[in-house]
Amino acid sequence: MLKDVELAKAYRLLNHGPTVLVSSAAAGKRNVMAAAWAMPLDFDPPKVLVVIDKSTYTRELMEASGEFILNVPCRAQAAQVVRVGSESGRDEDKFAASGLQEALAQKLAAPRVAGCIAYLECKIVPEPHNQQRYDLFIGEVVAAQADEDLFSAGHWHFDDDPAKRSLHYIAGGAFFATGEAFSVA
Amino acid sequence: MLKDVELAKAYRLLNHGPTVLVSSAAAGKRNVMAAAWAMPLDFDPPKVLVVIDKSTYTRELMEASGEFILNVPCRAQAAQVVRVGSESGRDEDKFAASGLQEALAQKLAAPRVAGCIAYLECKIVPEPHNQQRYDLFIGEVVAAQADEDLFSAGHWHFDDDPAKRSLHYIAGGAFFATGEAFSVA
Numbered sequence A, B: 001m002l003k004d005v006e007l008a009k010a011y012r013l014l015n016h017g018p019t020v021l022v023s024s025a026a027a028g029k030r031n032v033m034a035a036a037w038a039m040p041l042d043f044d045p046p047k048v049l050v051v052i053d054k055s056t057y058t059r060e061l062m063e064a065s066g067e068f069i070l071n072v073p074c075r076a077q078a079a080q081v082v083r084v085g086s087e088s089g090r091d092e093d094k095f096a097a098s099g100l101q102e103a104l105a106q107k108l109a110a111p112r113v114a115g116c117i118a119y120l121e122c123k124i125v126p127e128p129h130n131q132q133r134y135d136l137f138i139g140e141v142v143a144a145q146a147d148e149d150l151f152s153a154g155h156w157h158f159d160d161d162p163a164k165r166s167l168h169y170i171a172g173g174a175f176f177a178t179g180e181a182f183s184v185a
Helices: A007-013 A057-065 A075-086 A094-098 A128-134 B007-013 B057-065 B075-086 B094-098 B128-134
Strands: A002-004 A020-026 A029-035 A038-043 A046-051 A067-072 A118-125 A136-147 A167-171 A174-183 B002-004 B020-026 B029-035 B038-043 B046-051 B067-072 B118-125 B136-147 B167-171 B174-183
Touching: A007 A038, A007 A046, A007 A118, A007 A136, A020 A057, A029 A057, A029 A075, A029 A094, A038 B038, A038 B046, A046 A067, A046 A118, A046 B038, A057 A067, A067 A136, A075 A094, A075 A167, A075 A174, A128 A136, B007 B038, B007 B046, B007 B118, B007 B136, B020 B057, B029 B057, B029 B075, B029 B094, B046 B067, B046 B118, B057 B067, B067 B136, B075 B094, B075 B167, B075 B174, B128 B136
Parallel strands: none
Antiparallel strands: A002 A136, A020 A029, A020 A067, A038 A046, A046 A136, A067 A118, A118 A136, A167 A174, A174 B174, B002 B136, B020 B029, B020 B067, B038 B046, B046 B136, B067 B118, B118 B136, B167 B174
């Protein structure tokens, strides 16, 4: 079951560096792509960074709509993450081609990717120099939700189900799952 | 044993989202701090992003020297990572206070943190607007090395020694270790 995450704690969803799916839509078209280069930028109001190459269809939809969603996928979705990271949405509808389903967002027109373990809905903070020169986008998080079995009281709890762990992409289809939780004083 | 990492593959050291230590020096002073908000920005020449708050002593040293090092610490160093993430180097020498040792860098005057599993030596690409408005720094990676037992042929190999796994910080002293490696076609 999804539960709202307090916006000032939304950075905790990305703080451990998981690979994300970026979903977007404009003018009746939708797309989803994988991105390893996403992270928090600020706490409150929460902002995130994501690198989106100029060649991508996602970039076109993001620039047309001014918004995007960072979806945090889990290990059960790893094959689909690789697939939507290696094909272009210009050639086919990547939701349909990958078997990923869309779900309604809370505050944006962009679709969420169903079955993910967390969502950060973002409005682009326009920074044309960063976008043009570095393919770097800043988003302000306007809504955040997570699977309440996996994220509560501001912390992830991945111990029970290995298939629900978040992902850390390397290259060539190789990942690490998020590993053992531990604390130091 | 440390081995050079081809610069075009340096992004692989950070692609899975590990927490880093940022080391810096200027005018005879040195410092080290923890940062969860660091990631690759570009492949070749390799660039990285790191968020460094205006209140930090590291920021002062980075701006004075134009350089910094991203050190990738391992689980054996987790307590020290928390310590250098929660104290200021203005009040004390954090290397000495935490028991971290410095090591010589290859191309920079800034010190490395000894015992880390990878190093990315970076020159700041000046972007005053990003630095001022978002506390966001861009570095070009001018040298990269990793422990050859843990990183070879462009991939991390963490299976043998749990104490040498990289770290993913959450908050309040809580981490995840980098977890199980797996591949999908």
